Ligand SMILES: [Zn+2]
Ligand SMILES: [Zn+2]
């Protein structure tokens with residue numbers, strides 16, 4: 091699926107499409123006239139019941155009504171060679187759902203025996219019945235997914251531990267694990283507790299001294315893990331915060347070690363120096379210090395000064411939420427401004443960069459909308475993608491002659507130019523201050539956890555800081571999207 095339609099081009103294609111009336115390349119001559127590639131594509135996907143009673147794909151047109159091939163005389167290969175159903179075909183022979191079924195069987199059967207393990211049978215069935223089989227095919231054909239399923243197919247017994255050992259990205263592993271649990275092939279377990287335990291084991295290796303490692307281990311075991319074990323289900327926020335608290339505690343212990351200070355020697359000025367000397371996330375040591383005090387490891391008089399607010403005004407969390415709500419779910423602003431507002435509000439982008447976006451930077455496909463801003467690229471999860479989709483379908487301001495070939499996403503009123511930052515800013519002011527919103531967003535992102543932790547939680551292996559930042563923006567976007575949909 092594609093970018094927004096190309097412009098109607100009467101010079102290049104003088105004969106208009108018989109269906110949409112626009113000038114595009116005619117790819118088929120059907121009984122109702124020449125059909126452009128967009129209408130052809132749409133025809134292959136039109137489903138319903140024909141006046142003759144036939145149910146299936148209705149590619150033809152009779153008096154403007156969709157009709158079946160037999161009634162309309164349209165010739166089109168839409169018969170799946172495997173199941174016989176009428177459907178869009180993959181490589182001209184199988185429907186997407188048969189293609190998916192073939193792939194699943196290939197991957198999940200043991201190559202030595204040709205048999206799929208009994209516990210995998212329901213999983214195979216679940217994978218085959220994915221709602222959007224074409225997305226399913228795309229997903230499963232990714233090398234890491236195929237490899238993971240192949241490994242699973244030859245695993246002697248399937249257990250949580252076995253899944254943990256299989257190589258592959260966590261996202262794939264967790265998705266498959268979810269299916270196995272859903273279909274009774276594995277018992278349910280609290281994934282976040284397990285993930286934290288595994289992560290913490292690795293984190294302990296970063297402690298510089300044995301003595302401090304012992305302290306960190308006790309903090310993890312008797313404070314963080316114990317708290318998680320007391321919960322019925324551990325929320326994502328607790329998981330991320332526990333990782334953050336662990337990281338900060340370890341950094342603090344390592345700093346003490348580097349400065350030759352033991353915990354019993356720790357004094358207020360050391361603590362103040364450490365806090366003043368690094369990122370604001372260091373204040374999360376305020377979880378470790380009270381625990382260490384209770385355990386009589388440090389001077390009970392130590393205090394942590396309350397976090398000082400920055401000087402630039404920024405939106406508070408609730409103002410931020412209210413603004414997102416208005417932008418995502420109301421028509422108060424025109425669709426173009428809503429699309430721009432989301433990039434500022436949720437992704438913390440600068441207005442001046444947003445207005446310069448072109449359609450080369452935005453990709454709208456079936457189920458994903460991605461936006462590239464500078465070197466960063468991110469996906470807009472639903473429902474944050476809605477305004478951008480609407481904009482792609484009808485970019486606006488192009489019905490006039492002002493934008494004959496404009497590629498700007500945010501087209502302005504004057505010919506060939508994008509909208510002005512100042513006027514967008516003042517229109518958005520009705521809902522929020524763009525600067526305060528951007529700062530508020532960045533602030534929320536840092537609260538979700540140190541960037542490396544967020545990236546790690548998502549299974550990213552970023553090579554640059556910049557990509558870390560995208561990771562956290564995506565988490566925030568998914569979080570916002572989840573909250574908005576709830
Ligand atoms: Zn057409
Ligand atoms: Zn018919």
Ligand SMILES: [Zn+2]
Pocket residue numbers: 170171172173174175184185186187188189
């Ligand atoms: Zn089929």
